[in-house]
Amino acid sequence: MLQTIGGLVVFMAQVARATFSRPFYLRQTLDIMAILVQRCIVPVGLAVAPVGAVISLQGIAVFKLFGAERMLSAFLGTAIIREYSPALASVMVAAQAGSSIAARIGTMKVRGQIDALAVMSVDPVRYVVVPGVLACVLVTPLLSVVTNLLGILSGWIFAVPLGGVDHGAFMDNLTAQITPMDLWVGLGKCAVFGLGVGMIAGYLGLNVGRGAADVGKAANDTVVSTIVLILFTDYVVSMALLGAGL
Amino acid sequence: MSAPKQRDDTPAVVLENVSKSFGSHTVLDGVNLTIPRGTICVMLGPSGTGKSVLLRCLVGLLRPDTGRVLVFGENVAELDEKRARDRDRLFAVRRRFGMLFQDGALFDDMSVFDNVAFPMRLHTKMREDEIREKVRDRLARVGVAHAEDKFPSELSGGMRKRVAFARAIAIDPDIVLCDEPSSGLDPVMSATLDELILELHRTLGMTFIIISHDTAEARMVAQYIGMLANGKLVTFGPADQVFAENHPALEQFFTRQTVGPIKVV
Numbered sequence: 191m192l193q194t195i196g197g198l199v200v201f202m203a204q205v206a207r208a209t210f211s212r213p214f215y216l217r218q219t220l221d222i223m224a225i226l227v228q229r230c231i232v233p234v235g236l237a238v239a240p241v242g243a244v245i246s247l248q249g250i251a252v253f254k255l256f257g258a259e260r261m262l263s264a265f266l267g268t269a270i271i272r273e274y275s276p277a278l279a280s281v282m283v284a285a286q287a288g289s290s291i292a293a294r295i296g297t298m299k300v301r302g303q304i305d306a307l308a309v310m311s312v313d314p315v316r317y318v319v320v321p322g323v324l325a326c327v328l329v330t331p332l333l334s335v336v337t338n339l340l341g342i343l344s345g346w347i348f349a350v351p352l353g354g355v356d357h358g359a360f361m362d363n364l365t366a367q368i369t370p371m372d373l374w375v376g377l378g379k380c381a382v383f384g385l386g387v388g389m390i391a392g393y394l395g396l397n398v399g400r401g402a403a404d405v406g407k408a409a410n411d412t413v414v415s416t417i418v419l420i421l422f423t424d425y426v427v428s429m430a431l432l433g434a435g436l
Numbered sequence: 437m438s439a440p441k442q443r444d445d446t447p448a449v450v451l452e453n454v455s456k457s458f459g460s461h462t463v464l465d466g467v468n469l470t471i472p473r474g475t476i477c478v479m480l481g482p483s484g485t486g487k488s489v490l491l492r493c494l495v496g497l498l499r500p501d502t503g504r505v506l507v508f509g510e511n512v513a514e515l516d517e518k519r520a521r522d523r524d525r526l527f528a529v530r531r532r533f534g535m536l537f538q539d540g541a542l543f544d545d546m547s548v549f550d551n552v553a554f555p556m557r558l559h560t561k562m563r564e565d566e567i568r569e570k571v572r573d574r575l576a577r578v579g580v581a582h583a584e585d586k587f588p589s590e591l592s593g594g595m596r597k598r599v600a601f602a603r604a605i606a607i608d609p610d611i612v613l614c615d616e617p618s619s620g621l622d623p624v625m626s627a628t629l630d631e632l633i634l635e636l637h638r639t640l641g642m643t644f645i646i647i648s649h650d651t652a653e654a655r656m657v658a659q660y661i662g663m664l665a666n667g668k669l670v671t672f673g674p675a676d677q678v679f680a681e682n683h684p685a686l687e688q689f690f691t692r693q694t695v696g697p698i699k700v701v
Contacts, residue, residue, distance in 0.1 A: 200518075204518070207520065297544070298543075298544075301539065301541060301544070302537050302538075302539055302540075302541035303541050303542075303543055303544070305492075305497055305537070305541065306535070306537060306541035306542075306543075308495075308497060308517070308530070309495050309497065309530055309533060309535045310530070310554070310555050310558065310559075311527035311528075311530045311531045311558075311559065312558060313523070313527075
């Protein structure tokens with residue numbers, strides 16, 4: 191366990207150094223970003239849209255008890271933008287992107303392609319890991335923006351046309367309660383979670399065993415460990431931010 | 437720090453007392469050899485005697501436990517890839533190598549053309565039309581010109597090996613390392629590859645270090661021959677001399693005898 195943590199710390203330092211020094215492999219980063227967006231946008235949308243709907247469905251009944259259904263959108267917006275959207279977007283990126291990055295790097299390792307890169311004087315961390323990490327860091331917030339809109343839209347559908355909440359009141363409360371800080375918190379969380387997904391996928395991929403089964407295990411371990419990390423970190427960060435009044 | 441300037445007579449490779457173990461298993465045990473630049477050296481030996489480990493030590497993929505590995509005078513054994521200042525020196529040495537891996541190690545997500553063009557795009561300032569011309573020349577030399585748009589998964593094992601050889605010689609390296617180049621090839625293609633090695637050696641003066649089980653290949657191309665058995669370099673030297681000495685292990689290997697100094701574990 192200690193050895194793994196030590197290895198991960200050294201690996202993170204290697205990634206950090208490679209990220210901020212030449213040569214940069216921009217093309218690889220853009221290619222991976224395009225693949226991640228293609229693979230993730232539909233599942234992420236499908237995961238978040240029902241959450242907005244459920245919040246409205248459940249929330250409207252409770253808010254009506256206090257005659258405060260016009261406040262529903264404030265709750266919906268905060269929940270979606272600060273919590274559900276970052277967490278679900280990141281979990282989907284972990285499931286789709288993390289596993290595929292770990293499997294790709296692991297396969298390259300098993301088939302000797304990582305050694306081939308090294309012999310050609312190409313730093314494998316710089317060429318195959320950093321683009322994946324950067325892609326996760328950039329794509330996860332991007333997906334979160336889309337899921338914010340989808341989540342609120344689905345919540346609006348169940349609150350306004352189907353739930354009878356006044357559209358003007360819904361929008362007024364939404365815009366009054368949601369601050370730029372909420373947006374930044376959500377996007378910041380996504381970037382941090384994306385960083386975690388990319389790092390863990392890269393580390394497990396590069397340190398894969400010798401065979402196809404090990405590649406599969408690396409992909410599975412990436413998904414499980416990143417989802418646990420995301421959900422746990424989300425809780426800690428939310429507590430810390432609320433404690434700080436943010 | 438850059439690699440020290442070398443005189444032309446500096447050997448391509450010198451191994452001094454190189455040993456490497458994995459756990460309790462000693463793979464290389466005090467290996468000493470000198471490979472002059474511009475020669476073709478064939479390293480023979482049964483499976484599992486450390487031939488591939490030797491190649492990996494040359495390019496710094498593995499670091500020996502003891503000894504020095506000098507490549508054009510630079511001691512690769514003291515360079516740690518994880519240290520930034522060592523890495524630049526190691527990469528400078530590696531740029532002088534082309535390597536044909538045992539399984540080809542082609543990049544799955546690139547076409548044959550892009551695989552061969554990869555080192556050119558990385559390490560040269562060639563224009564794309566120059567790269568195209570050179571890639572096609574290399575692919576034609578190894579007999580796979582028709583496959584430039586295919587992907588590695590669409591190739592046979594022999595074709596993958598030939599493409600990998602084209603990639604290994606893509607930027608005219610000083611030293612070409614070949615890990616069992618003829619395995620998986622039919623005898624005709626194997627002989628064609630040997631002729632290509634001889635031609636490249638003759639025209640470009642490349643140094644070749646070839647790991648092989650193929651005794652016919654050794655007789656055809658080798659100027660220097662070494663034999664690894666049980667972790668030790670049992671014989672090494674100019675091919676004529678080695679063949680004349682006819683070390684018992686070499687004789688056993690060439691005559692396919694099961695009894696002799698080479699132990700089958």
